[in-house]
Amino acid sequence: MGVQFAWNTQLQERVKLLQEDIVGRTTEQTNRSVYVLIIVTVLALPINMVAGLLGMNVGGIPLSQNPHGFWIVAIVVVGITTLIAYFELNKHKDDNY
Numbered sequence: 001m002g003v004q005f006a007w008n009t010q011l012q013e014r015v016k017l018l019q020e021d022i023v024g025r026t027t028e029q030t031n032r033s034v035y036v037l038i039i040v041t042v043l044a045l046p047i048n049m050v051a052g053l054l055g056m057n058v059g060g061i062p063l064s065q066n067p068h069g070f071w072i073v074a075i076v077v078v079g080i081t082t083l084i085a086y087f088e089l090n091k092h093k094d095d096n097y
Helices: 002-054 069-091
Strands: none
Touching (some): 002 069
Protein backbone atom coordinates (compact mmCIF):
# COMPACT_ATOMS: atom_id res chain seq x y z
CA MET A 1 0.00 0.00 0.00
CA GLY A 2 2.94 2.32 0.68
CA VAL A 3 4.27 1.68 -2.83
CA GLN A 4 0.90 2.55 -4.34
CA PHE A 5 0.78 5.81 -2.35
CA ALA A 6 4.30 6.77 -3.46
CA TRP A 7 3.44 5.97 -7.06
CA ASN A 8 0.26 8.11 -6.87
CA THR A 9 2.24 10.99 -5.36
CA GLN A 10 4.82 10.81 -8.16
CA LEU A 11 2.06 10.67 -10.75
CA GLN A 12 0.38 13.72 -9.24
CA GLU A 13 3.67 15.63 -9.33
CA ARG A 14 4.18 14.73 -12.98
CA VAL A 15 0.65 15.83 -13.84
CA LYS A 16 1.22 19.16 -12.06
CA LEU A 17 4.46 19.69 -14.00
CA LEU A 18 2.71 18.94 -17.28
CA GLN A 19 -0.11 21.33 -16.41
CA GLU A 20 2.38 24.08 -15.59
CA ASP A 21 4.16 23.45 -18.89
CA ILE A 22 0.90 23.64 -20.84
CA VAL A 23 -0.11 26.85 -19.04
CA GLY A 24 3.30 28.36 -19.80
CA ARG A 25 3.07 27.51 -23.49
CA THR A 26 -0.49 28.81 -23.72
CA THR A 27 0.50 32.04 -21.99
CA GLU A 28 3.44 32.48 -24.36
CA GLN A 29 1.20 32.00 -27.41
CA THR A 30 -1.35 34.46 -26.02
CA ASN A 31 1.39 37.03 -25.43
CA ARG A 32 2.60 36.63 -29.02
CA SER A 33 -0.92 37.13 -30.36
CA VAL A 34 -1.49 40.23 -28.25
CA TYR A 35 1.89 41.63 -29.34
CA VAL A 36 1.01 41.21 -33.02
CA LEU A 37 -2.39 42.86 -32.48
CA ILE A 38 -0.75 45.81 -30.71
CA ILE A 39 1.76 46.26 -33.54
CA VAL A 40 -1.02 46.21 -36.16
CA THR A 41 -3.04 48.70 -34.12
CA VAL A 42 -0.09 51.07 -33.73
CA LEU A 43 0.70 50.90 -37.43
CA ALA A 44 -2.93 51.60 -38.38
CA LEU A 45 -3.21 54.62 -36.07
CA PRO A 46 -1.82 57.32 -38.42
CA ILE A 47 -4.06 56.44 -41.35
CA ASN A 48 -7.11 56.20 -39.08
CA MET A 49 -6.42 59.62 -37.61
CA VAL A 50 -5.99 61.21 -41.05
CA ALA A 51 -9.13 59.49 -42.35
CA GLY A 52 -11.08 60.69 -39.34
CA LEU A 53 -9.91 64.27 -39.71
CA LEU A 54 -10.42 64.43 -43.46
CA GLY A 55 -13.75 62.62 -43.33
CA MET A 56 -15.54 65.34 -41.35
CA ASN A 57 -16.74 67.21 -44.47
CA VAL A 58 -15.95 70.66 -43.18
CA GLY A 59 -14.33 73.57 -44.97
CA GLY A 60 -10.68 74.40 -44.60
CA ILE A 61 -9.23 70.93 -45.08
CA PRO A 62 -5.47 71.35 -45.52
CA LEU A 63 -4.15 70.86 -49.06
CA SER A 64 -7.64 70.60 -50.57
CA GLN A 65 -6.81 73.25 -53.17
CA ASN A 66 -3.40 71.78 -53.96
CA PRO A 67 -3.48 69.47 -57.03
CA HIS A 68 -0.95 67.19 -55.32
CA GLY A 69 -2.58 67.40 -51.89
CA PHE A 70 -3.65 63.75 -51.84
CA TRP A 71 -0.15 62.53 -52.61
CA ILE A 72 1.41 64.85 -50.05
CA VAL A 73 -0.91 63.52 -47.33
CA ALA A 74 -0.36 59.93 -48.48
CA ILE A 75 3.43 60.30 -48.38
CA VAL A 76 3.30 61.89 -44.92
CA VAL A 77 1.09 59.07 -43.60
CA VAL A 78 3.31 56.38 -45.13
CA GLY A 79 6.38 58.12 -43.72
CA ILE A 80 4.94 58.33 -40.21
CA THR A 81 3.78 54.71 -40.35
CA THR A 82 7.22 53.59 -41.57
CA LEU A 83 8.96 55.48 -38.77
CA ILE A 84 6.64 54.01 -36.14
CA ALA A 85 7.19 50.51 -37.55
CA TYR A 86 10.96 50.98 -37.65
CA PHE A 87 11.22 52.20 -34.07
CA GLU A 88 8.73 49.66 -32.72
CA LEU A 89 10.35 46.70 -34.42
CA ASN A 90 13.86 47.78 -33.43
CA LYS A 91 12.75 48.32 -29.85
CA HIS A 92 11.68 44.68 -29.64
CA LYS A 93 14.44 43.22 -31.81
CA ASP A 94 15.72 41.03 -28.97
CA ASP A 95 12.26 39.65 -28.21
CA ASN A 96 11.39 36.29 -29.69
CA TYR A 97 7.92 37.31 -30.89
